[in-house]
Amino acid sequence: xxxxxxxxxxxxxxxxxxxxxxxxxxxxxxxxxxxxxxxxxxxxxxxxxxxxxxxxxxxxxxxxxxxxxxxxxxxxxxxxxxxxxxxxxxxxxxxxxxxxxxxxxxxxxxxxxxxxxxxxxxxxxxxxxxxxxxxxxxxxxxxxxxxxxxxxxxxxxxxxxxxxxxxxxxxxxxxxxxxxxxxxxxxxxxxxxxxxxxxxxxxxxxxxxxxxxxxxxxxxxxxxxxxxxxxxxxxxxxxxxxxxxxxxxxxxxxxxxxxxxxxxxxxxxxxxxxxxxxxxxxxxxxxxxxxxxxxxxxxxxxxxxxxxxxxxxxxxxxxxxxxxxxxxxxxxxxxxxxxxxxxxxxxxxxxxxxxxxxxxxx
Numbered sequence: 001x002x003x004x005x006x007x008x009x010x011x012x013x014x015x016x017x018x019x020x021x022x023x024x025x026x027x028x029x030x031x032x033x034x035x036x037x038x039x040x041x042x043x044x045x046x047x048x049x050x051x052x053x054x055x056x057x058x059x060x061x062x063x064x065x066x067x068x069x070x071x072x073x074x075x076x077x078x079x080x081x082x083x084x085x086x087x088x089x090x091x092x093x094x095x096x097x098x099x100x101x102x103x104x105x106x107x108x109x110x111x112x113x114x115x116x117x118x119x120x121x122x123x124x125x126x127x128x129x130x131x132x133x134x135x136x137x138x139x140x141x142x143x144x145x146x147x148x149x150x151x152x153x154x155x156x157x158x159x160x161x162x163x164x165x166x167x168x169x170x171x172x173x174x175x176x177x178x179x180x181x182x183x184x185x186x187x188x189x190x191x192x193x194x195x196x197x198x199x200x201x202x203x204x205x206x207x208x209x210x211x212x213x214x215x216x217x218x219x220x221x222x223x224x225x226x227x228x229x230x231x232x233x234x235x236x237x238x239x240x241x242x243x244x245x246x247x248x249x250x251x252x253x254x255x256x257x258x259x260x261x262x263x264x265x266x267x268x269x270x271x272x273x274x275x276x277x278x279x280x281x282x283x284x285x286x287x288x289x290x291x292x293x294x295x296x297x298x299x300x301x302x303x304x305x306x307x308x309x310x311x312x313x314x315x316x317x318x319x320x321x322x323x324x325x326x327x328x329x330x331x332x333x334x335x336x337x338x339x340x341x342x343x344x345x346x347x348x349x350x351x352x353x354x355x356x357x358x359x360x361x362x
Contacts, residue, residue, distance in 0.1 A: 015085035017050040034073040036260035037239030044235035046083035051093040051119035059119040067115035067263035076104035087148025091128040094148035213248040213284040231271035245294040248282040249318035258318040264347040266314035272300040286344035
């Protein structure tokens with residue numbers, strides 16, 4: 001047994017987590033496919049453990065970017081998930097998560113999920129603490145490190161409104177120049193105050209009919225759903241938002257079976273405390289010929305105080321299980337809707353670019 005070791009070896013040893021599961025009936029939907037919400041729960045477990053091992057401190061999920069679900073996983077399959085610390089900034093930890101599956105009776109594993117998660121380690125006052133830095137040493141580690149750096153820079157520029165939508169990337173090329181910067185965080189700040197989705201008109205005398213894909217679910221935050229910090233467990237919240245978003249996706253295609261294909265720009269804004277009620281609202285905000293993207297906005301309500309707090313925001317992309325199903329376009333009639341549509345187009349373009357970069361590096 002070694003009596004001493006250096007800090008770098010200790011940090012590298014804790015930077016990878018492996019999780020194995022069998023797809024049991026209680027984890028599948030009515031078609032015998034592994035529920036996407038269950039995958040998100042597993043991702044949160046593995047990602048939190050990898051980040052906590054690295055910084056030797058309790059962590060919370062801050063955001064999720066670039067999740068790709070390439071194919072469905074069926075009942076009876078064996079799944080193997082790996083979470084690796086990929087990138088660190090001064091006060092955040094990026095974790096790369098991958099999942100491969102082997103069908104019942106099969107011998108070869110096939111990759112089916114890739115995701116990138118960001119965590120922070122809060123101190124007693126809730127402020128993010130300094131993080132031990134991760135130093136990549138192999139080509140694959142360097143590729144994941146570069147991905148983390150690019151994603152962090154994208155989020156910074158997006159929050160600052162510094163990302164113009166180029167005409168060759170933007171399906172709404174006729175959009176006025178002043179609406180091109182993707183100020184999504186800013187333009188959605190009105191949601192906690194008015195409890196409206198972005199497609200609703202601001203004039204209360206001329207309300208627009210709700211889009212057919214609009215869904216609103218309410219879940220109570222009870223003791224059995226709390227994490228180590230005494231707030232709602234992130235994996236549970238991600239399962240709830242996927243369930244709601246899937247309903248929006250199916251409503252848009254009038255009941256056709258859909259599956260989650262990607263998760264983009266999920267941001268945990270603040271935790272939901274015990275004895276609150278979580279409101280989950282979702283609506284389709286972007287469509288392409290073979291996919292659609294749903295905006296999910298989550299707020300927690302304190303019924304005693306009569307107050308609401310924005311908790312989470314995310315974009316989830318779905319594709320039809322039947323490839324012959326075509327997706328009808330949505331009508332964008334307001335500046336908010338057009339900006340959201342362009343925002344999603346930019347995120348999807350970023351994901352395609354990063355996926356190609358990582359495949360070339362591999």
